[in-house]
Amino acid sequence: xxxxxxxxxxxxxxxxxxVTITCRTSERINSYLNWYQQRPGKAPRLLIYAASSLQxxxxxxxxxxxSGTDFTLTITNLQPEDSATYYxxxxxxxxxxxxxxxxxxxx
Amino acid sequence: xVQLLESGPGLVKPSQTLSLSCSVSGAPISTGDYYWSxxxxxxxxxxxxIGYTYNSGRPYYxxxxxxxxxxxxxxxxSQVSLKLTSVSAADTAVxxxxxxxxxxxxxxxxxxxxxxxxxxxxxx
Numbered sequence: 001x002x003x004x005x006x007x008x009x010x011x012x013x014x015x016x017x018x019v020t021i022t023c024r025t026s027e028r029i030n031s032y033l034n035w036y037q038q039r040p041g042k043a044p045r046l047l048i049y050a051a052s053s054l055q056x057x058x059x060x061x062x063x064x065x066x067s068g069t070d071f072t073l074t075i076t077n078l079q080p081e082d083s084a085t086y087y088x089x090x091x092x093x094x095x096x097x098x099x100x101x102x103x104x105x106x107x
Numbered sequence: 108x109v110q111l112l113e114s115g116p117g118l119v120k121p122s123q124t125l126s127l128s129c130s131v132s133g134a135p136i137s138t139g140d141y142y143w144s145x146x147x148x149x150x151x152x153x154x155x156x157i158g159y160t161y162n163s164g165r166p167y168y169x170x171x172x173x174x175x176x177x178x179x180x181x182x183x184x185s186q187v188s189l190k191l192t193s194v195s196a197a198d199t200a201v202x203x204x205x206x207x208x209x210x211x212x213x214x215x216x217x218x219x220x221x222x223x224x225x226x227x228x229x230x231x
Contacts, residue, residue: 032215036154043203043221044146044154050210055219087154091215095169096156 002026002090006099014107017078021102023071023088031067032092038101039084047086048073080106109134111204111222119198119229125191129204129222130184137182142167142207142216145178145189147200148224155200159207160187194229201226 003026013019023033031051036044046055048064051071061076075082083106088099115127129143136143144159158168158178166178177190187204201224207216 030213032210032213034217036218038154043205043224044218045221046217046219049208049217049219050212050215089154089217091210091217094167095171098154098156101153 001095002029002093002097004088004090004097004099006086006088006102009100009102011102011104012107013078013104015078015080018074018076019078019104021073021075021086021088021104023066023073023099025069025071025090028068029090029092032090033064033066033071034089034091035062035064035073036087036089037082037084038087044087075104078106082106109206109220111206111220113202113204113222113225115202115225115227117226117228119194119227120231121195121229122193125189125194125198125227125229127189127202127204127225127227129187129189131187131206132185134206135182136180136185136187140209142209142218143178143180143187144205144207144218145187146203146205146218148203149200157189157191157202161207196229199227199229 033051035048038044052064085101110132139162142159142161145157160166175192203224204222205218206220
């Protein structure tokens, strides 16, 4: 199975900040990497697909980049509603796998 | 806009079969355009892909669950079902169904619509 390692696991930040979450995969996956946001008690929400494509309806404050084994999710101008856990997911090989999550806390 | 809603018993006894349904509205499940998928999330943990059905019924399963798993689609009822046999406490989780969108540029997909999830507890 392809392993995904996210860093950091926990990320305190302030309103208006710019933050970056990284996702490293155990083998090369081209650009087959997706990012999701999950608020407590809710279903995941697709933010970014194919490493850098913004899902319709997602604010442009969210962006993704990377290919191969190293990927990043960047959020600018943090808003209160961005408090959530963020997951990366690879779509290169079965079984599909996720990172362990990054919990973003807005102070 | 597609909507998905999971349903099923919230409590299942050990060794029994967990059966869940996902009702889909706003998009036909019969055309083979999407991967109709199941995921789960153990309490306080991350996300795990269970499997999906695609292309009018061909299933793809997580190897870790394959021997106990059946995923199927009933297009007449717009439902996708999950059956997991011989459950144990390790199967206690929130179960989500989701729609996978195939990429037009390569053999991959992403999951753009999710149900709210349903908690299943395995306990006697």
